[in-house]
Amino acid sequence: MTSQLAILPILLPLVAGFLLLFARRGGLGLQRVISLALTAALLLLTIFTLQSATEGDYHVYLLGNWSAPFGIVLVLDQLAALMLLLTSLLALFALVYAIGQRLDEKGQHFHVLYQLQLFGLNGAFLTGDLFNLFVFFEVLLLASYGLLLHGGGRFRTKGGLHYVVINLVGSALFLFAVGTLYGILGTLNIADLAHKMGSVSTDDQGIVSAAALLLLVVFGIKAAIFPLYLWLPGAYAHTSAAVAALFAIMTKVGIYAIIRVHGTLFNEQAGFLTDLHTDIVLVLGMITLLLAALGVTAARALKEQVAYLILASVATLLIGIGINTEQALSASLYYLIHSTLIGAALFLLADVIAEARGSYADRLRSAPAMPSAIVIGSLFLFAAVAIAGMPPLSGFFGKVLLLDAALAHEYVLWIYLAILIASLLLVIAMARSGSILFYQIDSEGDHDGQQVRKTGFSMMLLLLMLSPVLVVLAGPVTQLTESIASQLNNSGDYINAVLSQPASMGAQ
């Protein structure tokens, strides 16, 4: 069982995918049951996976029983396990919300796309092969296109179109980069690439470095780094809430890829490109953060604001990666958990608010009082505090961990300025939107809002409540992230584990 563990999180949603195709005739009810059951199973599986990964060893899985670097390997380490768990957690919440809001009735194939999206995500998190990462990127992108556009509508279509085109350009760049790396180093396995980085001749260093930075651009698109993030606001702001919530993990795929690929390839032990990417990521992260904060401030609608908030959280994460110490990485991971879950919650909440305001939707202008304004308003306050990084919720602790880690960096002044100014802008902006949404009541207009169904509402609530949980359990959680960061810091172990795994596991 454990020996096959690494493949299971990929297989489960794929099996769900084709089962759902067969269940098409059985109606939506059957599809919901399959989708929910297998997502719940995935959550349990990933909990087990994380538990198993935290024992410290790398699970290297040789697909087709071909050893690295010849076959494709899956590498289950603590970081991958964390991402898997986060994904499945989010997936379950978002799925229940989607079903609760009858989103799956608004178009065809919602559940299949959803499961295959998980297939793509999990594959991207587990694979140890650069080209295979490309393939899974494409899987998760294409699934995300479908989900993003699910339900239709003008702005959704426009945002979706931009998202698709930019990512297609990104895919082309990915192939240029992978091709070049293969053309020089002759391999595709990430560990093997890193291994070979050590012996690149001086004549070839420039070209390898160019390809690796091109790869950074590709991941930068996914991660939404300045100036590559322009797809994000339009896409996230206009898709359905449940999908946007699931997409909170999407930008993290880019971040993950940077940590995984560049963290390994550019590692001191690995070669000459030591930490070439970190200053770039840091500086661009700071610019992204400030622009995102301005975007939050300037937003004309709540969902747009939330999209920029997501961008801001991604930027904060990037700063942590740019600082590039074990401490900073650990801080970033804590922040990653927080921002993923709360970002998702925020999209759901924005939906709840938009529903409650009826035809006024999420536009930031005064509207008639909404039903349950006090409860929703309190939750908004709660969520705003969490996402803006105000105490006492998880965002604050993530931010403090990062700021603390930043003290060791030579750009500490700039990092502090960026993070603190952005925080202030977020606070001002959230106060503004909160006060417009909940305080500025237009008593003249007709109120036609509706309350979100209980299922959906409770999912949003549960997700939000994970923020205080993250605060109370900050100790154990940071212990985990530290352990992950320390594992990541030892790229040599990763490379050894992958390249030394012998084939014919079944014969043992």
Add this chain to the structure above:
Amino acid sequence: MNLFAFNLPLIALIPFLGAPLAAYAAKFSRQASAWVAALVTLLSLALLGPIIHLPFDNQTLIQSWSWLPSLGLDFAFRLDGLALLFTLLILLIGLLVILYARYYLSAKDSMGRFFAYLLMFMGSMLGIVLSENLIQLVVFWELTSLTSFLLISYWQHQQDARDGARMALAITGAGGLAMLAGVLLIGHIVGSFNLTEVLAAGDQIRQHDWYLPALVLILLGVFTKSAQFPFHFWLPHAMAAPTPVSAYLHSATMVKAGIFMLARLFPALSGTEAWGWLVGGAGMITMVLGAYTALFKHDLKGLLAYSTISHLGLITLLFGFSTQLAAVAAIFHIINHATFKASLFMVAGIIDHECGTRDMRQVNGLLKYMPHTAVLAMIAASAMAGVPLLNGFLSKEMFFEQAVTATDGNSFMWAIPVLVTIGAIFSVAYSLRFIHDVFFNGEPVGLTKTPHEPPRFMKIPVDILVMLCLGVGIAPMILVAPILSVAVAASLQTTPPEFSLAIWHGLNLPLIMSFIAMGIGAVVYFNRHKLFRWHDETLPRIDARTLFNMFLHGLLVFAGKVSRLFDQGSLQNAVSWVLVTAVVALVFGFSQFDSPLLGDRSLLSVDLLTLAMASVLIVASIITAYMHKRRLVALIIVGVIGLIVSLGFVKFSAPDLALTQLSVEVVTIVLLLLALFFLPQHTPQERSRKRLTRDLILSVTAGVSVMMLAMAVLSRDYAPISDFFIENSKPGGGGTNVVNVILVDFRGFDTLGEIVVLALAGLGIFALLQNLRLPAPMRDIDGREWNHDPHPPIMQTLTRLLFPLMLLVAVFIFLRGHNLPGGGFIAGLIAAVALISQYLANGIDWTNARIKTDMHVVIGLGLMAAVITGIVAMMLSYPFLTSAFTYVKWPIVGKFEIASAMAFDLGVFLVVIGATVLILVELGKLSHASHQVFEQERS
């Protein structure tokens, strides 16, 4: 285990737990909510009971739990004299405010919300003063900003309440962030965030390079919170809050949080020149400015607000002196100010409540309407003015004395007593105004109702506070000296200096300063009208709220501009950025190392065929770009490019690629034609020449970059892992076509992902096309009607003839794929093309009637086949997708190979057929719906 091992955190947390209770209780009655609030406060007080003696025994109680060890953040609380003093102030004045608010709030105000907010605020304040850990302290610090935002904006329907609250949040929130940064710096210097260590490390901190930034950051927090110049302007606008809130937050608690920090970090930060200038300077300016401005406020609460600012400045100034005795005076004045100012706010609230206005130009001669209140107000105001026998006098004398002592040493320091006296003069003047203008000065003007005494219970808090003013003023050594002493000891972290709280110190300079202040203050007040005129005429009217709103608006506009300057919602813009970044990345990455662009691998010589194909490709590519406005023509030329690319693949030893490219090419053309039908046939003129030039430059740059990249690689040698595939293809994978073995075996997992992509494309497109309606053009570009023959018979007949042939070819390509060019992909595409040719030639309905298979199911079966193949290996406890093959020999047929990879390839085959047919046929059907639309529109 001692139950009281938890009581410090409980004291701070119980109000938070009580808040929802108070809100909930309001469902039952308005009283209930107030009762809950009061009981919660009493409970916190009760928890303080068992440990209240500790500070007096010179003990510091610390209760601490590990929370976030990697950060050095403990869940840690501390009770010493200073904490005790503030805890008592917060809880006791809180209790009085609760009582007062119970009667103050009107029937339409939500009690539950008010008391819930108030309790949360109280908890936050308690958290600040009881924190042992500095990060935890910042947590509570920011919580006071948040909860005060809620309290100030309590009357949310009022624009000024919302604005005031936002301003307070923005300013104090910003200060909190600075404070956080400062605390982090200190923690870094000391190596701990715990006060015990920090307070003991004063010298270390002061000598550190980061001392000044840390100090400035922390003072930013302090000054914003305590409304020190130049951050004082938010406080008057926070007066839009209900008066109980002002009485609590803006006299006794929140604004004192900053002061508390000065007292708390005094041993760690004070004593340097920087401290003196920054703290003293801000305090001095604030004190004088506040006192001066207070006189000109016609609004009672406005006057009190500026008075508060002034007094806070006074306390800050005292800390700025850095001496121990100044600290004593400061802490003493904290207590005194809390008592008289809270009572004055309550009085202002009563007047507002009874008169319906707080404008002193309307409110006159209240003495005869509400004598009891008037007496209380006059005593409290006298304390504020520093009249002897009242508590304000005592601390003010100490303050004067410190101001005079500070003159030592520096020749410019004579300015201090002078400025202090000027401040005191205005202080007397506005206090006089509070008494004279409200309670005397003729009859009220234009009141809507006749004022009378408020309910008895509303006055009780004022009674108590005023009694305290008197009591402390008369018997300071008994009433206040013990707590003051321990508070000072805790603040200074040493035995407190000798101090005496005597009323009479003899006729000394401070006393003379007091008399001067009172005398000139009275003169100033009674000449106020001239002064008001002068003030109105000469000084420009700057309203902080207007300014702040302008700032916010400006910020909004700026944010909008910057954000939309970059994010224009334009795809072209976004893609340009991506491409520019990519080129920059390439160039930058390359230039990081001193590597030559080209390597020294020997190159092949050009042959005629390649030259011809390359010329075709180059010309065709450029022409496609050049002629793209004629869409159909561009599409045809793209078709040629695809064809020549496949030829190139053949030429350069990649037959599998050529086959795939050829099939995909045709399917793509069909696909684009299906779509083009619904799109304009021509592209309109572009927007601007500038844009075209820019795009041209960008595309040429991209092209050259890619070309150089390609050349850089092609001119170098490499050592690929591929030899392994060539060696193991036959023995390990059972096939001689290495490309195919890679696809279905070595890297079968890629292929699995790839067919999922194809499946997703099919399903996603299917979903997109549901309910899509597009007008189908009835005429072609030149305005001709379409040909009326939908299925030319010759085409029909021969295409049907070809169908079995193509299927046969598909099977052929499929079966040999493992050993010769071909395989599931190509076979799938050929079969799909065969089916599509039938749809093209015979129409959808005709063909569908003959192919009854649901393509969704075909896709599902394909995926299943591929997955099951992999899972079978897992069941034999091999990894997923491990392949097996064997040669069997049958009679007649002979020896042939059976490979599990074939089953996998069959999955691929099915998915390719299913997805391709699904995509094209669904797209083809689009015209059906559209024709129907047209017919409906016509009829």
Add this chain to the structure above:
Amino acid sequence: MLDTAIVIAFVMVCLALLLSLYRLLVGPDVPDRILALDTLYINSIALLILLGISLKSVLYYESALLIALMGFMGTLALSKYLLRGDIME
């Protein structure tokens, strides 16, 4: 001798390729371009078979077969587009 013949043949077919390209680019009408594309497909088959003979490899056969099939499909679709706009009805 065969080699010389093949070289001459290559030259002629390449020339044919370029002449077809000319028609493709110049048109003037869409049917001309479709015809040019169709011709290019046929030229390509000739090229591939020649290549097979010259390199003594049978591996070019499938490509030639496929070009014959796919070229037909392309022409069919394009012509139908001109006739009906709606190529699949």
Add this chain to the structure above:
Amino acid sequence: MMKSIFPHPLLSVALWLIWLLLNNTVALGHVVLGALLAIFIPWFSAGFWQEKVTIRRPWLLVKYVFVVIYQILVANMMVARLILTNQEKLHPGFLSVPLELTSPLAISLLANTISLTPGTVSCDLSEDQKSLLIHALHIEDADAIITEIKQLFEKPLKEIFN
């Protein structure tokens, strides 16, 4: 029984032969496999071949094929000459060939043959399927061309399919 296995025997034979051609072999394995496919594919595509194709005189078909090949060779020489000579001398034109054939397959074969042979391309089939419009590269005598077509191609096809 036989009919359900071989809905179109001729097609099956053709496919079997083509299979062997494709694989360029007469190995026993492929003979068997080809036979299986020759059964399976017609069965699968039976719906596409509803109208029964009957060939009355197969040897006539063979003869026809050879005639056509010969004509193709001749036609190509001619067309090559026409293309390479001064095109000012060319007199192209459209002609309408009245049809006596009725079977769509036969008409299609005729149209194909016309296109492959002497300087003519079939352009359009009239809606009533009674006449075929053809384009000739060079017309000296229009009626002669029509007669030749009817004589050389339509007549044998009529005999084969009707």
Add this chain to the structure above:
Amino acid sequence: MLDIILSILIIVGAFFTLVGSVGLFKLRDFYMRLHGPTKASTLGVGAILIASAIHFSVKTGDISLHEVLVTLFLFITAPVSAHLMAKAALHIKVRQDKRTLNKSDQD
């Protein structure tokens, strides 16, 4: 001897292929151009394919006939393609050469 036959076949094939494209290149209107590729090119490819068949039959010792299949496909499809293109051209009334004799002229 074999080489000579092969060479001739190849040259002839290439020649006809070229002639087809020359026709495409130089003839005056679409309908005339249509003749080149449909006939000459088809035959040219046919000749080369036969050359290939002979070549590989001799080279490998086994008879190689599968080239016939390509020829067969071409001979089935090329006329249909030509027919459809001509039909399309007629439909959109592509310019004809002035000297074209039209069916209507006959009637």
Add this chain to the structure above:
Amino acid sequence: MEWLVSLVIGVMTASGVYLVLRARTFPLVLGLTLLSYAVNVFLFAMGRLQVGQAAIIRPEATAYTDPLPQALVLTAIVIAFGMTAFLIVLALKARSELGNDHVDGLIYVAEEQANNKNESKSGASS
């Protein structure tokens, strides 16, 4: 030869990029198609150029081309096809919902027309 192939890749990339930067969906799709050709040829070329050395195991073969990039390109071709298909259908959807085939929807068309007028005016005057 390598220079020639690199040049072809470069030209296809440039044309593709130019088309990708157009404002209408159809040229954009064509541009992406061209770009993906360029990518595929590039990726393929990374296995270096070999004539007549297909990766089919034969006893008489003296050398083989690098089969791995070929397998990758095959995957890439199929993926690009799926993506193109999706994009073109999305373009139809966008035309249906945004009212035209501009990549940014309605707003920009008005601008475009205004610019056209200006340009034709300035063109006429010059």
